[in-house]
Amino acid sequence: MRESKVMFLQYMTGLLILVFGSFHVLLISFLAPTPDKILYQYANIAGGHTLIGGTLFYSTVKAVYSNLLWGSFFELLLTFLIYHIFNGFRIILSEQFPGSKSEKVITYSMLIIGLIIYIYGSRTIVLMLTGGGL
Amino acid sequence: MDVALKGFGEVVKTVTLRVRRYDPEKESLPTYMEYKVPVQKGMTVLDGILYVKEHIDPSLSARYSCRMGICGSCGMIIDGKERLACQTQILELKKDLIKVDPMGNYKIVKDLVPDLSKLFRNHEAVKPYIVREEEKPTAEYLQTPEQREKYGMFTDCILCGACLSACPTSAADELYLGPQALAQAFRYISDSRDTGFYERLNVLDSKHGVWRCHFSGACSEVCPKGVDPALGIQLLKEVLTKNIFVKYKQVPSPVGPERKSVVETS
Numbered sequence: 001m002r003e004s005k006v007m008f009l010q011y012m013t014g015l016l017i018l019v020f021g022s023f024h025v026l027l028i029s030f031l032a033p034t035p036d037k038i039l040y041q042y043a044n045i046a047g048g049h050t051l052i053g054g055t056l057f058y059s060t061v062k063a064v065y066s067n068l069l070w071g072s073f074f075e076l077l078l079t080f081l082i083y084h085i086f087n088g089f090r091i092i093l094s095e096q097f098p099g100s101k102s103e104k105v106i107t108y109s110m111l112i113i114g115l116i117i118y119i120y121g122s123r124t125i126v127l128m129l130t131g132g133g134l
Numbered sequence: 135m136d137v138a139l140k141g142f143g144e145v146v147k148t149v150t151l152r153v154r155r156y157d158p159e160k161e162s163l164p165t166y167m168e169y170k171v172p173v174q175k176g177m178t179v180l181d182g183i184l185y186v187k188e189h190i191d192p193s194l195s196a197r198y199s200c201r202m203g204i205c206g207s208c209g210m211i212i213d214g215k216e217r218l219a220c221q222t223q224i225l226e227l228k229k230d231l232i233k234v235d236p237m238g239n240y241k242i243v244k245d246l247v248p249d250l251s252k253l254f255r256n257h258e259a260v261k262p263y264i265v266r267e268e269e270k271p272t273a274e275y276l277q278t279p280e281q282r283e284k285y286g287m288f289t290d291c292i293l294c295g296a297c298l299s300a301c302p303t304s305a306a307d308e309l310y311l312g313p314q315a316l317a318q319a320f321r322y323i324s325d326s327r328d329t330g331f332y333e334r335l336n337v338l339d340s341k342h343g344v345w346r347c348h349f350s351g352a353c354s355e356v357c358p359k360g361v362d363p364a365l366g367i368q369l370l371k372e373v374l375t376k377n378i379f380v381k382y383k384q385v386p387s388p389v390g391p392e393r394k395s396v397v398e399t400s
Contacts, residue, residue, distance in 0.1 A: 004374045007345040094341060095307040103341060 006087065013084040020077045028061060062128065071129040078121045086114035143175035149224060151182055152233045153194065157244050164242075166233075167191070173224045179212050179234065180219035183246070195245040203358060206294030210246050211235040216296035216356040237299035252308075253295045256315035259337045262322060265330025281326040288321035288366055290359045297353035297363050309342040313353035316344055317366035323373060332382040335374075344370050 041054035051057060064070070090110045094103050148170050156164035169186045177185075183196050196219070198208040203221040212222050212234055224232065240248035266275075297313040298304050304312050311319075319338055322328050338344050344367060353363040 002339050002378075003341055003343065003345050004339050004378050008375060008378055091346070095303060095310070095346060098307050098309040098342065 013080040086110040145172045206292035209294040239304045260319035275327040285321045285324045300352040300356045313363035317363035320366040320370040
């Protein structure tokens with residue numbers, strides 16, 4: 001692929017990460033459907049503070065995100081992130097170690113590592129959708 | 135005793151030139167030598183270096199030619215910044231100790247003389263001339279003042295190599311085309327008489343072409359002729375992005391010993 005196409009995607013994914021990432025952070029912080037809008041709810045159990053609920057409580061977050069729309073949203077965000085991060089690494093490393101052989105090694109290494117993380121991330125998203133979790 | 139140079143005013147003060155000395159054929163590491171130079175009004179750093187050569191140490195090497203900021207031969211790092219030695223007044227630096235280094239990102243021939251072959255090779259790679267499809271022009275190619283304005287600033291480049299010396303990407307990536315070549319590529323691509331855009335794409339759109347500029351702007355900061363190579367590179371990115379889906383006939387890019395990767399990837 002021509003480098004201009006690769007870089008066009010790099011800039012586009014950068015912008016999309018900003019949009020999707022902001023949406024993700026803002027939504028869970030301000031719009032999550034807990035009645036009192038409390039981020040973390042603690043209770044005095046056995047003389048100590050224990051987290052029992054709130055907008056950012058694990059099961060609340062999981063309940064919000066466990067639908068196909070959010071799953072697709074995260075899958076897209078994951079795709080953008082993987083491309084942007086590993087293409088970025090490829091660029092940095094290619095500048096540090098220029099040369100056709102080293103660049104081939106760098107490109108394929110980034111492709112394989114990126115693919116492994118992408119599969120692991122997708123697996124997590126699917127688990128979340130099907131009721132499992134981390 | 136200080137010797138006053140002819141053609142200049144009175145000796146105003148004495149400055150120390152701290153010059154980097156290095157002969158790669160004889161020494162493994164560079165060293166710095168200090169020379170005391172009597173400064174007269176109007177003396178440039180190049181005059182100071184020539185004073186050292188004539189009166190203190192004839193073994194000091196520097197490259198120069200026109201002495202009037204036109205030929206671009208005397209580029210060096212003076213007081214931490216790439217400048218033309220013939221255009222830099224010693225008194226204007228307002229320093230008693232002036233550090234003089236050869237330009238960076240080049241191999242050193244000796245002392246203050248850099249090997250500019252990389253600069254010229256990269257320059258050649260972008261075809262820095264008007265490319266026309268017609269073989270025999272039948273008349274003058276006309277151009278309006280507005281059409282010339284598009285690339286006017288970039289014609290001021292004197293190939294001194296200061297921009298490539300200051301470029302942080304060139305410092306890391308030996309194969310990067312560099313700001314001089316890329317700005318010249320924009321100069322010819324934006325010329326209404328030129329039809330060689332697709333011929334240059336092989337090199338410009340390569341892994342070490344226009345996209346490796348991270349816009350630090352150091353090139354524009356140091357250009358002694360006021361050219362803005364960083365702007366040229368950004369405009370070039372715009373042109374390439376507009377042609378992102380255009381298919382073109384690939385033409386082999388010029389071969390050079392330091393451009394192997396670019397040829398292989400194109």
